[in-house]
Structure formats: structure tokens, C-alpha cells
Amino acid sequence: MSAALLELKGIEKVFGGLRAIGGVSFSVAEKQIFGLIGPNGAGKTTLFNVVTGVYTPEGGSIRFAGEEIAGWKPFRIARAGIGRTFQNIRIAGDMSVLENVLVASFQRRQAGLFGAIFRSARYESEERAMVKRAEELLELFGLLPQKNEDAGSLPYGAQRRLEIARALMLEPKLILLDEPAAGLNSSEADKLKEQIRWLRDKLGLTIVLVEHNMQVVMNVCDHVHCVDHGETIADGTPEHVRNDPEVLRAYLGADVSTEEMNEVVAVVSAHDAARGGKS
Amino acid sequence: MVCGLAVIYGVGWLVEATVSDYVGRIILQCGINVILAVGLNLINGTTGQFSIGHAGFMAVGAYSCAVTVIGIEDTFGAQLAVLPLPVAQGLVLTVGLLVAATFAGFAGVLVGAPSLRLRGDYLAIVTLGFGEIIRLLFNNADRLGGATGYSGGRPLGLPIYSNFFWVFSWAAIVIVVITSLTRSSYGRALTQIREDEISAESVGIPTTRLKVIAFVVSSMAAGIAGGLYGHMNGSVRPDDFKFDRSIDVIVMIIVGGLGSISGSVLGAIAITVLLEVLREAQQFRLIVYPLLLIATMLLRPEGLLGRRELSLSWLRTRLRGGAK
Numbered sequence: 162m163s164a165a166l167l168e169l170k171g172i173e174k175v176f177g178g179l180r181a182i183g184g185v186s187f188s189v190a191e192k193q194i195f196g197l198i199g200p201n202g203a204g205k206t207t208l209f210n211v212v213t214g215v216y217t218p219e220g221g222s223i224r225f226a227g228e229e230i231a232g233w234k235p236f237r238i239a240r241a242g243i244g245r246t247f248q249n250i251r252i253a254g255d256m257s258v259l260e261n262v263l264v265a266s267f268q269r270r271q272a273g274l275f276g277a278i279f280r281s282a283r284y285e286s287e288e289r290a291m292v293k294r295a296e297e298l299l300e301l302f303g304l305l306p307q308k309n310e311d312a313g314s315l316p317y318g319a320q321r322r323l324e325i326a327r328a329l330m331l332e333p334k335l336i337l338l339d340e341p342a343a344g345l346n347s348s349e350a351d352k353l354k355e356q357i358r359w360l361r362d363k364l365g366l367t368i369v370l371v372e373h374n375m376q377v378v379m380n381v382c383d384h385v386h387c388v389d390h391g392e393t394i395a396d397g398t399p400e401h402v403r404n405d406p407e408v409l410r411a412y413l414g415a416d417v418s419t420e421e422m423n424e425v426v427a428v429v430s431a432h433d434a435a436r437g438g439k440s
Numbered sequence: 441m442v443c444g445l446a447v448i449y450g451v452g453w454l455v456e457a458t459v460s461d462y463v464g465r466i467i468l469q470c471g472i473n474v475i476l477a478v479g480l481n482l483i484n485g486t487t488g489q490f491s492i493g494h495a496g497f498m499a500v501g502a503y504s505c506a507v508t509v510i511g512i513e514d515t516f517g518a519q520l521a522v523l524p525l526p527v528a529q530g531l532v533l534t535v536g537l538l539v540a541a542t543f544a545g546f547a548g549v550l551v552g553a554p555s556l557r558l559r560g561d562y563l564a565i566v567t568l569g570f571g572e573i574i575r576l577l578f579n580n581a582d583r584l585g586g587a588t589g590y591s592g593g594r595p596l597g598l599p600i601y602s603n604f605f606w607v608f609s610w611a612a613i614v615i616v617v618i619t620s621l622t623r624s625s626y627g628r629a630l631t632q633i634r635e636d637e638i639s640a641e642s643v644g645i646p647t648t649r650l651k652v653i654a655f656v657v658s659s660m661a662a663g664i665a666g667g668l669y670g671h672m673n674g675s676v677r678p679d680d681f682k683f684d685r686s687i688d689v690i691v692m693i694i695v696g697g698l699g700s701i702s703g704s705v706l707g708a709i710a711i712t713v714l715l716e717v718l719r720e721a722q723q724f725r726l727i728v729y730p731l732l733l734i735a736t737m738l739l740r741p742e743g744l745l746g747r748r749e750l751s752l753s754w755l756r757t758r759l760r761g762g763a764k
Contacts, residue, residue, distance in 0.1 A: 239644040264632045291625075
């Protein structure tokens with residue numbers, strides 16, 4: 162196993178009297194596809210928000226590529242190389258598809274405010290390079306033909322892909338995907354699995370995903386971490402975690418056999434896909 | 441650019457030669473309101489942060505410009521007399537307006553830096569307070585004339601330097617700079633902030649810094665408008681910068697279409713003219729004006745232009761569509 166790219170130790174996050182995360186630790190190796198699972202309200206998205214700086218943790222440490230990033234502003238964490246997507250898609254519906262991707266190039270530009278206002282040669286050449294890069298990414302995600310359309314007018318699945326393309330424009334080392342399969346039908350979900358592997362194999366990215374679609378998780382992840390009530394209940398390979406009695410109890414609330422679990426998993430993921438996987 | 445200024449100069453000469461003083465003054469007011477509206481639109485429309493104290497920055501600009509102009513003339517009067525009169529006047533006014541923009545921009549940093557750190561409506565509350573505080577400060581600043589206003593100790597009031605050429609040249613500069621900013625990578629980042637601040641941060645945009653930049657640019661425009669206003673009016677009084685004026689500018693950009701620069705220009709002209717036309721209606725003005733606004737909100741809630749920009753290609757497709 163190669164060096165850990167992201168390492169969480171004893172993360173605590175409290176909202177008022179509610180302890181949302183109580184001492185979660187895990188580490189994500191470079192080029193790993195890491196699945197974060199758990200029942201609704203377990204604290205998965207909160208963990209994402211803690212890692213990306215939207216929330217500041219009350220305790221614990223987050224090391225990313227050798228640096229302690231807990232308490233950093235979100236934009237600084239993004240610049241350090243953590244891209245993300247959101248559970249409820251957050252693209253700018255009023256902006257064009259191309260602009261949505263270009264927005265993520267802001268931090269890499271050298272030409273300052275005056276360069277931008279007076280269109281300095283440097284600004285123009287940077288802009289050309291960024292547009293080229295953005296179009297390449299749109300091409301990869303099959304969105305190039307729609308580049309001038311309003312992002313809000315794209316179908317749901319395309320908006321999800323656009324969000325990933327935008328995150329990639331940051332040139333991150335690590336990408337956090339919050340329920341990428343939510344609302345996708347089963348053929349789209351299969352395509353997503355391919356895309357996730359492709360991100361790792363071709364772009365060399367490390368990926369952490371929160372997902373309720375167990376078929377996707379068990380298929381694509383190298384390593385799975387399960388939380389419940391803000392605490393770790395299992396950590397290991399997909400096979401190990403899916404058979405862990407604690408995990409079964411968290412999801413099903415009772416002792417069940419592996420066969421029953423498999424059956425339930427299949428039903429649940431089909432149900433998830435059918436109703437849009439909202440949590 | 442030289443070409444543009446020459447055109448403005450030519451049109452200005454023509455306008456000043458043909459229209460009455462009253463109409464000429466309304467035209468100048470239109471120009472000043474265009475500067476205010478286009479400036480405010482950058483922060484309220486493009487960036488989506490609600491500022492309701494634009495008159496405060498206008499006041500800062502008006503007073504600092506007037507004080508600078510009077511100061512320069514009192515100190516360097518003899519040297520300036522060497523220059524031809526329009527050149528000397530233009531030079532003094534330009535320096536005054538640059539000082540006005542600087543002071544207003546500085547006030548923008550003071551107000552914006554703490555309040556734009558937070559999400560939500562804090563900017564509205566702080567700018568509302570700022571507008572009133574500034575007005576009351578000037579009201580009580582005896583050296584600046586207190587409630588009767590500042591006229592540089594001159595019996596005839598401040599020199600009237602804001603003519604068609606200067607007002608519309610500055611309006612053009614403000615429009616060009618803000619349009620260019622809006623269409624650059626900065627403008628995209630500001631729009632992303634309006635649409636979703638959390639996702640803006642998630643793609644590496646320093647939201648606080650950018651909001652402050654937009655706010656400062658907007659304040660500087662208000663400062664320039666204030667400076668021009670003082671030297672059009674011949675005096676600056678605290679009562680010129682009451683809360684109503686901030687509201688008027690907000691109405692202009694909402695009627696024009698929040699986020700659209702050409703909409704702000706149209707809105708500014710429409711509201712300025714409307715307020716003058718309604719002067720005829722005397723006390724009914726305060727009934728007719730809101731009724732018209734309510735009608736606009738009901739019939740065209742997105743404003744005259746929505747978020748679109750007026751452009752030749754848009755007009756062309758529109759006309760072609762109409763011909764079919």
C-alpha cells in the first residue's frame with residue numbers, strides 16, 4: 162500500500178448539542194478508490210464538509226499530502242488539490258456549460274485584476290489555454306456539443322457529469338464524490354463505475370465516494386469505511402465490510418445471514434436507483 | 441478611446457447648444473445615475489450581495505471631490521490661470537474625481553471587509569447603517585458646512601464643472617471598465633458566488649476577497665458619481681444623500697434587470713426621466729411611482745432586460761424573428 166494521501170485522525174464535529182462526528186479516523190492511500198458508507202444521517206456528508214473546510218472540526222487532525230489542513234478556508238483546501246461534487250448538484254444554472262467549468266480555473270491564473278480588466282496579453286493567453294483545457298474536459302464527459310447552453314437546462318445525469326468536469330478543472334489530486342450515482346438509472350450507474358475507474362487509471366486521481374448504491378460501492382471501491390451515528394463501525398475491503406455484523410445491524414437493525422443481506426442489498430440498491438437515491 | 445471621447449465631446453456641444461437648461465440638467469442627472477446604477481449592479485446584480493447604502497459612498501465622493509477641487513484652486517489658482525479655462529477646469533475636476541474614487545473605495549474596504557466575510561444579509565444591514573452614519577457625520581461636520589452643506593466658502597457655491605462631456609466620459613469609462621470586469625474570469629467568479637457560494641469556494645475561488653473587490657469597485661463608481669453630482673449642483677448637502685437615493689438606485693437596477701449592465705443603463709435613464717415627468721403630478725407622484733413599480737414587478741418581474749445584455753447580434757436575431 163502506497164503512502165496515505167488523506168489521513169483523518171479522531172475527527173469530532175458538534176452542532177449545538179448534537180455530536181455529528183465522534184472520533185472518526187481513516188486514511189486514504191494514493192490512487193485508491195475509497196468508499197464511505199453508512200445509513201442515512203450517519204455523518205458521511207458532514208465528513209466531506211469537514212475535509213473540504215465547509216465545517217471546521219472541533220477536534221482531530223486532517224492531513225492531506227503531508228500538510229495539516231484542518232481549519233483552512235474551503236478555497237485554500239480546493240487549491241491544495243481536493244476537488245468535490247455535491248449530493249444535491251450545485252452548478253450555476255444561469256451560466257453556460259463551458260463557463261461552469263472555466264470558473265474552476267480562477268485560482269490558476271497569474272494575470273491579476275488589472276490584467277483581467279484591461280485584457281493584458283498574459284490574461285488573453287491564459288484565457289485561451291483555460292478554454293482549451295475546459296473544452297477537453299467537456300469532450301471527455303460528452304458535453305462539448307452543449308457547451309454554450311445554460312447548465313440548468315441540461316438533463317440530470319449530464320449535470321452530474323458537468324460537476325465532475327468542473328472539479329477536474331481544478332487539477333486536484335483527490336476528488337470527493339458525494340452520491341455520484343444518486344438519481345442515475347442502472348445503465349447510467351454502470352457507466353459511472355467505468356468513469357470512476359477511468360479517473361483513477363487514466364488521470365491518476367485518488368477518489369473518495371459517499372454512496373448508497375451498494376452495487377456501485379462493492380464493485381468499484383478498493384476499500385470501504387462504514388460509519389454510523391458519527392462513529393466508525395467497520396473498515397476494510399468491500400467483502401469484509403459487507404459481511405461485518407455491525408454493518409448489517411446498522412443498516413438492518415437485526416442479525417441477518419449473509420444470503421439475506423445480499424438479497425437486501427440487491428433490493429435496496431434497485432430501490433435506490435428507482436427513486437433517485439435521495440437520502 | 442480618443443474617438444469615443446471626441447464623439448461625446450461633439451454630441452455634448454450639440455446638446456448644450458440646443459436643449460434648455462432644465463432638459464440639460466436632466467440629461468446630466470441621467471448620466472450620473474447611470475454611473476450609480478452600473479456600479480451598484482456589479483455588487484447587487486452580478487455578485488448577488490445586497491447593498492442598500494450606495495448614497496453613503498456617493499456622499500463620501502461628493503465631499504472629498506468638492507474639498508479637493510476647492511483646495512487645488514485656492515492653492516494653485518495662479519498656476520492654473522495660465523491654462524485655457526476648460527482645460528484647467530477639466531484638470532481640477534479630474535483630480536477631484538480620482539480623489540473621490542479613492543476615498544469612496546477606501547470606505548468600501550472599511551464597510552465591506554468585515555461584513556462580506558459573512559454570508560447572508562449582513563451587508564444590507566451594515567450598508568444601511570453606514571449610509572445613515574455618513575450622512576449624520578457630514579450633518580455635524582461644521583467645517584464642511586454642517587446641515588447647510590459645503591460650498592467651499594464661495595458665495596456662488598461650488599464651481600459648476602460637470603458638463604455633458606465630463607459626465608458622459610466618466611459614464612463611458614465606468615461602463616467599459618465594469619463590462620470588461622464582468623466578462624472576465626473575475627466576472628465569472630462573481631457570478632458563481634451569486635449562484636452558489638459554497639460551490640464557488642469548492643473550486644478554489646476566494647469568495648470574501650472577490651466580494652470585497654466587487655464592492656470596492658462599486659463604491660468607487662458611486663464616489664465618482666457623487667463628485668460629478670456636487671459640481672453639477674453647485675453644492676453638496678447631507679440631505680442630497682438620504683436613504684431614498686440609495687433606494688432609487690436599487691429601483692433602477694431592478695427595473696432594468698438585475699445583473700444586466702445595459703439593463704442598468706436603461707433603468708437609470710427610465711427612472712430619472714420618470715421621476716421628472718411625475719413632478720407634474722405633484723403630490724400624486726408618491727402614489728403613481730410605487731404603482732408603476734408594482735406594475736413592473738407584476739408584469740416583468742425579471743426587469744426590462746432580465747439578465748440579458750442588449751447587443752447588436754441579439755437585436756438582429758430578435759428583428760429577424762419578428763419578420764418571420
